[in-house]
Amino acid sequence: MRHGKAEILEDRCIDCGECARACRHNAIIPQTSSFTEFSEFKYTVALVSPVLYGQFRKEVLPSTILAGVRKIGFDDACDVACASEAVSAAIDEHLASYRGPLPLLSPFCPTIVRLIQARYPSLIDLLVPIDSPMEIAAREVRNKKMKELGLRRDEIGVIYLTPCPAKMVAIKYPPRKRDSHIDGAIAISDIYRPLLSAISEVNDGGHEAEESVTGMGLGWPVLGGQVSSLRAENSLAVGGLGDVERILDEIEHGRLGDIQFVECHACAQGCCGGPLTVGDPYVSRGTILSLVARFGEAPCQDRGKIRELYQKRYFSLPGKISSRPFAPLDRDIGKAIEKRKRIQETHEGLPQINCGACGAPTCLSFAEDVVLGRALLEDCVVVTAKQARTTADAPSGPAGDPQALTL
Amino acid sequence: MPSEPLFWQRFNICGRDFVDAGKASITIKGILREIGIHPSLIRRASIASYEAEMNVVLYASQGTMELRVTPKDIRVTVEDEGPGIPDIALAMQEGYSTASDEIREMGFGAGMGLSNIKKNADAFSIHSVVGKGTILEITFRL
Numbered sequence: 296m297r298h299g300k301a302e303i304l305e306d307r308c309i310d311c312g313e314c315a316r317a318c319r320h321n322a323i324i325p326q327t328s329s330f331t332e333f334s335e336f337k338y339t340v341a342l343v344s345p346v347l348y349g350q351f352r353k354e355v356l357p358s359t360i361l362a363g364v365r366k367i368g369f370d371d372a373c374d375v376a377c378a379s380e381a382v383s384a385a386i387d388e389h390l391a392s393y394r395g396p397l398p399l400l401s402p403f404c405p406t407i408v409r410l411i412q413a414r415y416p417s418l419i420d421l422l423v424p425i426d427s428p429m430e431i432a433a434r435e436v437r438n439k440k441m442k443e444l445g446l447r448r449d450e451i452g453v454i455y456l457t458p459c460p461a462k463m464v465a466i467k468y469p470p471r472k473r474d475s476h477i478d479g480a481i482a483i484s485d486i487y488r489p490l491l492s493a494i495s496e497v498n499d500g501g502h503e504a505e506e507s508v509t510g511m512g513l514g515w516p517v518l519g520g521q522v523s524s525l526r527a528e529n530s531l532a533v534g535g536l537g538d539v540e541r542i543l544d545e546i547e548h549g550r551l552g553d554i555q556f557v558e559c560h561a562c563a564q565g566c567c568g569g570p571l572t573v574g575d576p577y578v579s580r581g582t583i584l585s586l587v588a589r590f591g592e593a594p595c596q597d598r599g600k601i602r603e604l605y606q607k608r609y610f611s612l613p614g615k616i617s618s619r620p621f622a623p624l625d626r627d628i629g630k631a632i633e634k635r636k637r638i639q640e641t642h643e644g645l646p647q648i649n650c651g652a653c654g655a656p657t658c659l660s661f662a663e664d665v666v667l668g669r670a671l672l673e674d675c676v677v678v679t680a681k682q683a684r685t686t687a688d689a690p691s692g693p694a695g696d697p698q699a700l701t702l
Numbered sequence: 703m704p705s706e707p708l709f710w711q712r713f714n715i716c717g718r719d720f721v722d723a724g725k726a727s728i729t730i731k732g733i734l735r736e737i738g739i740h741p742s743l744i745r746r747a748s749i750a751s752y753e754a755e756m757n758v759v760l761y762a763s764q765g766t767m768e769l770r771v772t773p774k775d776i777r778v779t780v781e782d783e784g785p786g787i788p789d790i791a792l793a794m795q796e797g798y799s800t801a802s803d804e805i806r807e808m809g810f811g812a813g814m815g816l817s818n819i820k821k822n823a824d825a826f827s828i829h830s831v832v833g834k835g836t837i838l839e840i841t842f843r844l
Contacts, residue, residue, distance in 0.1 A: 417745045544728055547748060549749060620741065623736060632707040632772065635737050
């Protein structure tokens with residue numbers, strides 16, 4: 296915080312969206328797209344992740360929600376759950392043939408990928424090189440619509456309804472150098488109101504028998520959803536940045552090599568608790584799990600077909616993810632050492648209570664701000680109060696002299 | 703002659719404290735990152751300091767870990783008050799371990815610690831007095 300405004304150090308931002316979640320005044324609004332940006336497309340398709348199904352009462356079935364999405368201005372709505380099931384099967388294939396170091400890491404939370412690029416570059420090669428369900432669903436729906444409607448590739452707009460800013464950044468700037476199959480993203484929180492009224496107008500055709508959305512992929516946005524859809528016996532699901540960092544530290548220290556696959560989410564409850572969602576994460580989780588119990592048993596994919604596609608590298612991601620370390624304190628290593636030393640010395644003179652009154656999240660980050668010239672030592676209320684007391688005491692008589700106070 | 707830039711910090715390690723176990727090496731990793739040390743060297747330093755820290759946690763009553771960084775090298779010195787190592791050559795062998803069943807159950811004590819430190823370091827020295835403690839000096843050249 297500087298001058299009453301939150302300031303983001305761009306080069307340290309991993310798009311986790313925690314700032315938007317933490318701000319009580321909702322002053323931070325991640326930039327997503329709006330409907331008008333897509334008016335140039337002749338035909339628009341909304342990509343719907345099961346996260347959206349978790350935002351409504353569990354009686355509102357996915358088919359009804361998809362119908363609602365079609366009512367609010369999209370020409371069609373396409374579910375991602377089935378692509379998620381295909382990706383699960385592809386990960387199974389990958390794990391079965393993989394012989395390198397373990398554990399492999401799930402690459403589907405863009406914030407975690409960014410965290411690994413920045414702080415755990417040695418773990419980059421552990422990220423499973425399989426494309427995300429949203430990209431695969433986008434590719435498939437675009438090809439289908441091109442054939443069906445005789446439209447050109449660029450006439451169809453595929454838009455993801457996103458639970459977090461990170462997915463939007465991943466669409467705009469994919470970590471591997473290639474173009475996304477998705478043209479933009481709209482925050483779930485932005486379409487929620489119109490969608491809610493659209494849904495109430497949908498003639499409830501969403502009888503269970505007609506439910507078009509099935510598959511093990513329904514559970515993907517819930518923490519543990521990826522892991523439970525895999526055949527691997529030794530796997531782990533971790534949610535929340537702090538816990539993910541702890542696990543990544545363990546892996547970097549050469550531990551956890553007996554685990555095959557780790558599902559990592561920046562959000563504690565998985566994508567269903569993303570910062571751009573509306574519902575309570577725990578309630579959403581419950582809703583999604585009840586949908587899984589109802590429809591998730593029926594597979595929507597043919598394993599044999601997936602194996603064939605996997606072997607043809609249908610799911611593979613091209614290229615390598617590069618490391619993107621945070622900028623060091625100084626390009627010159629000697630100067631960086633000096634600066635780190637001064638940060639340490641400054642920190643030792645601070646109260647170390649992380650009160651946040653100076654605007655920095657911790658005393659250590661404040662010390663860094665002081666040394667790098669982003670803040671003044673006097674911004675610390677405790678330091679200033681101490682200084683004021685010393686100055687007040689200095690010209691007075693002996694300590695404790697009541698006369699001195701009356702001056 | 704102006705003195706060489708030097709960063710120095712000491713960490714206390716508490717024996718048998720599994721809550722804080724590994725925190726010193728994680729802090730060291732963060733400091734090296736801020737200074738702009740190459741990621742592959744950070745990884746080596748981090749693995750070696752973690753193994754050394756865990757040795758103190760697992761076997762000693764207490765110890766300290768000291769990090770010194772200059773533009774030429776990184777030095778991690780770990781000193782503990784512990785049982786000491788009677789036969790260093792034997793302890794350096796991969797797979798040799800005096801770990802109790804309890805330690806093994808927690809997934810440690812595979813006998814790879816010291817050899818792993820040596821493998822990751824550019825220079826490594828070990829001094830130990832039985833009944834008193836052990837001093838490790840691990841150096842990485844920049």
